[in-house]
Amino acid sequence: MQLTQTTLAIAIVAALAAPTAFAETTTGNAIKDTLKPSANWEGSLIVEGIYFDSNKDEAAHEEGEEEHDHEHAHLPGFPSGGHDHGMREGLHTGHIEAVVSGNINDKLKARVTTGIMETEDEGLEMELEEAFVETQGLGKGVTVKAGRFFSDVGYLSSKHNHEWDFADNPLVYKGMFGGHTNDDGVQLSYVAPTQQFVQVGTELFKGDKFPAANSDDTVGAATVFAKTGGDIGTDHSWQAGIGHWRADSINDREGELHSHTRADGSIHAATPSFDGKSSINTVNATYKWAPNGNAQERNFKLQGEYFQRDESGKIDLVKPDGGLERTLDYDGKQDGFYVQGVYQFRPHWRVGLRHDQLDSDNTLTQANGKAATDHQVETTGLATEGHTPKRNTLMVDYTPREYSRLRLQFNEDKSTPETDQQVMLQYTHSFGSHGAHGF
Amino acid sequence: MKRFILAVSLLCSSALAHADLKIFACEPEWGSLAQALGGDKVSVYNATTGLQDPHHIEGRPSLIAQVRNADLLVCTGAELEIGWLPILLQKSGNAKVQEGQPGSFMAAQQVQLLDIPVKVERSDGDVHADGNPHIQTDPRRIAQVAKALAERMAQLDTANAAHYQQGYTNFNTRWQQALQGWANKAASLRSTPVVVHHKSWVYLQDWLGLKEVATLEPKPGIPPTTAHLTNVLQQLQTTPAKFVLHSAYENPRSAQWLSGKAGIPVVMLPSTVGGTPAATDLFTLFDDIIQRLTSVQG
Numbered sequence: 001m002q003l004t005q006t007t008l009a010i011a012i013v014a015a016l017a018a019p020t021a022f023a024e025t026t027t028g029n030a031i032k033d034t035l036k037p038s039a040n041w042e043g044s045l046i047v048e049g050i051y052f053d054s055n056k057d058e059a060a061h062e063e064g065e066e067e068h069d070h071e072h073a074h075l076p077g078f079p080s081g082g083h084d085h086g087m088r089e090g091l092h093t094g095h096i097e098a099v100v101s102g103n104i105n106d107k108l109k110a111r112v113t114t115g116i117m118e119t120e121d122e123g124l125e126m127e128l129e130e131a132f133v134e135t136q137g138l139g140k141g142v143t144v145k146a147g148r149f150f151s152d153v154g155y156l157s158s159k160h161n162h163e164w165d166f167a168d169n170p171l172v173y174k175g176m177f178g179g180h181t182n183d184d185g186v187q188l189s190y191v192a193p194t195q196q197f198v199q200v201g202t203e204l205f206k207g208d209k210f211p212a213a214n215s216d217d218t219v220g221a222a223t224v225f226a227k228t229g230g231d232i233g234t235d236h237s238w239q240a241g242i243g244h245w246r247a248d249s250i251n252d253r254e255g256e257l258h259s260h261t262r263a264d265g266s267i268h269a270a271t272p273s274f275d276g277k278s279s280i281n282t283v284n285a286t287y288k289w290a291p292n293g294n295a296q297e298r299n300f301k302l303q304g305e306y307f308q309r310d311e312s313g314k315i316d317l318v319k320p321d322g323g324l325e326r327t328l329d330y331d332g333k334q335d336g337f338y339v340q341g342v343y344q345f346r347p348h349w350r351v352g353l354r355h356d357q358l359d360s361d362n363t364l365t366q367a368n369g370k371a372a373t374d375h376q377v378e379t380t381g382l383a384t385e386g387h388t389p390k391r392n393t394l395m396v397d398y399t400p401r402e403y404s405r406l407r408l409q410f411n412e413d414k415s416t417p418e419t420d421q422q423v424m425l426q427y428t429h430s431f432g433s434h435g436a437h438g439f
Numbered sequence: 440m441k442r443f444i445l446a447v448s449l450l451c452s453s454a455l456a457h458a459d460l461k462i463f464a465c466e467p468e469w470g471s472l473a474q475a476l477g478g479d480k481v482s483v484y485n486a487t488t489g490l491q492d493p494h495h496i497e498g499r500p501s502l503i504a505q506v507r508n509a510d511l512l513v514c515t516g517a518e519l520e521i522g523w524l525p526i527l528l529q530k531s532g533n534a535k536v537q538e539g540q541p542g543s544f545m546a547a548q549q550v551q552l553l554d555i556p557v558k559v560e561r562s563d564g565d566v567h568a569d570g571n572p573h574i575q576t577d578p579r580r581i582a583q584v585a586k587a588l589a590e591r592m593a594q595l596d597t598a599n600a601a602h603y604q605q606g607y608t609n610f611n612t613r614w615q616q617a618l619q620g621w622a623n624k625a626a627s628l629r630s631t632p633v634v635v636h637h638k639s640w641v642y643l644q645d646w647l648g649l650k651e652v653a654t655l656e657p658k659p660g661i662p663p664t665t666a667h668l669t670n671v672l673q674q675l676q677t678t679p680a681k682f683v684l685h686s687a688y689e690n691p692r693s694a695q696w697l698s699g700k701a702g703i704p705v706v707m708l709p710s711t712v713g714g715t716p717a718a719t720d721l722f723t724l725f726d727d728i729i730q731r732l733t734s735v736q737g
Contacts, residue, residue, distance in 0.1 A: 136537065137533060137534045191507045195504060237499045288497075436523055436526045438526060
């Protein structure tokens with residue numbers, strides 16, 4: 001590539017020397033295209049600084065609990081979703097994204113996104129969020145993507161942290177998918193040749209990411225999704241989608257270690273391990289308003305998503321020495337939704353409200369056919385303690401230029417029985433050129 | 440038998456007549472031009488209106504669907520649509536209209552651009568590396584684009600090549616006449632000093648000989664600030680201007696503030712077709728622009 005560019009540049013310089021050739025070069029675009037050093041290469045860095053304050057941690061410390069282990073990241077009634085690190089308190093750097101993208105050839109593009117974060121113990125945690133190739137202009141409305149990528153099964157599922165309208169993800173995403181909805185696989189999508197936007201797609205994944213785990217099959221998880229959308233006049237636009245995610249052969253999906261001291265002073269410890277299948281249905285809708293279609297001055301965005309999950313199989317309670325304590329039959333139903341509205345009331349200033357709510361109905365049965373005891377349910381990590389997780393959020397952000405943003409957010413977090421008042425101040429800045437975000 | 444052949448050939452030709460060239464126009468000026476050149480052989484979808492800022496459009500589902508179905512994309516180019524066109528191309532899965540294909544027509548590539556920057560970086564605001572993309576306010580450049588666009592339409596829809604050639608000839612005859620009329624009416628505007636909101640009128644200035652003495656935006660794409668407006672006001676005491684220009688989609692507050700302080704009138708101009716009720720096509724667009732400019736001059 002470099003060589004062709006150089007050759008072309010030399011050829012153009014030579015052509016410029018000849019007056020007749022110059023007369024034909026009316027626009028000079030060919031020259032500029034050739035001399036543009038990075039026409040084929042884009043890189044950007046998204047840097048986040050965050051201040052987080054939670055009254056719950058203080059309360060926990062005041063009560064003199066021996067160890068604080070971010071238990072609050074766990075949602076009652078929901079199996080624990082892999083590596084969901086709760087937010088650290090105080091002022092620190094947050095989620096950093098490094099993005100590199102470019103054309104491989106005229107039909108193929110590639111993008112790699114790495115998320116970098118410092119953990120509580122000052123170690124670095126890196127996650128390869130996305131690394132995929134994607135076709136562009138394959139024809140007939142077809143697009144193919146392969147590699148590691150965010151699923152398109154829900155509305156927010158394909159969006160990176162910096163595209164969120166709030167500092168944190170809706171609870172239902174944490175509950176259903178843990179951290180991100182990425183996995184290794186292929187995606188095939190098709191846009192129909194209709195006046196109204198209609199897209200259908202399917203994804204085949206390796207199935208290693210929560211709520212899937214360690215599948216025997218080549219395709220461990222799969223999705224199908226459909227989206228449609230359009231405009232109503234120049235002021236209103238909308239999109240609605242449905243999706244289905246499933247994994248049929250989940251093996252040894254480990255939950256969190258349960259540990260407590262018995263009345264006799266001995267310690268009981270076990271880790272739940274799930275084998276079985278899991279499926280998620282989802283619907284989402286988004287509506288946007290901008291007067292005359294000009295979103296710069298004022299605009300409003302309303303979005304909501306509902307997820308419902310069915311899981312069935314068995315949960316082994318595994319002792320620390322690897323021995324099997326007991327096996328429970330598990331039939332789980334969990335659902336949840338969020339609805340949020342963000343209003344840009346003047347240039348650069350937005351205010352947002354969000355409501356999260358989750359619910360679950362899990363049935364655990366012992367081998368003898370009797371219902372599992374409260375303690376057994378607690379050990380599986382699926383106890384609700386009679387609590388329905390909820391959260392209300394208020395956000396105000398200021399975006400002086402499109403690449404820097406300051407956000408203040410308040411959460412009234414009732415995701416656990418103990419209400420947590422959280423305050424977040426988030427600063428996000430992007431460097432370099434970054435592709436436009438989708439609807 | 441003869442009758443049968445006639446019937447078949449009539450059917451074929453009517454089928455061809457309905458085989459529209461589907462055109463996706465990024466801005467209404469190009470939609471209007473394509474319609475003028477193609478007539479009933481084309482169907483045109485305008486992605487934006489005269490009241491929208493073409494720098495800032497969202498890649499909405501409706502636009503993806505329209506790009507998916509298009510045979511020809513007619514856009515300004517020169518990075519004007521860089522914030523939204525790439526995502527439409529990516530999501531549409533349409534091979535015909537991708538960059539470099541005959542179905543991708545960029546008007547800015549057909550004319551000489553002005554304001555080509557020496558360097559491009561964020562500290563300079565929204566600078567377009569290829570040059571200023573707002574070429575539609577110079578009717579001489581529109582004539583150049585028209586010729587190239589008619590050729591492109593003929594290349595894509597060879598069955599109707601003669602039709603597009605004829606369309607261009609008709610358009611150009613009327614256009615050259617109109618050009619003469621506008622030039623006569625606007626002769627008195629030559630060398631008039633003006634303040635503009637955004638650098639979107641360099642081609643109009645180039646054509647009519649207006650002199651831009653200041654911009655309300657401190658840097659291209661950066662909204663006017665009080666500090667900058669105060670500087671402009673001071674500057675006007677030594678280099679006065681006759682009026683402040685802003686386009687239909689720009690917030691008039693800054694222009695009105697300066698107008699009040701400096702005692703010069705505000706002129707709102709349609710930057711494209713549909714920007715004002717009078718600007719219904721390319722001809723009435725320039726009629727309206729000249730009318731608004733000359734009437735304020737008195």
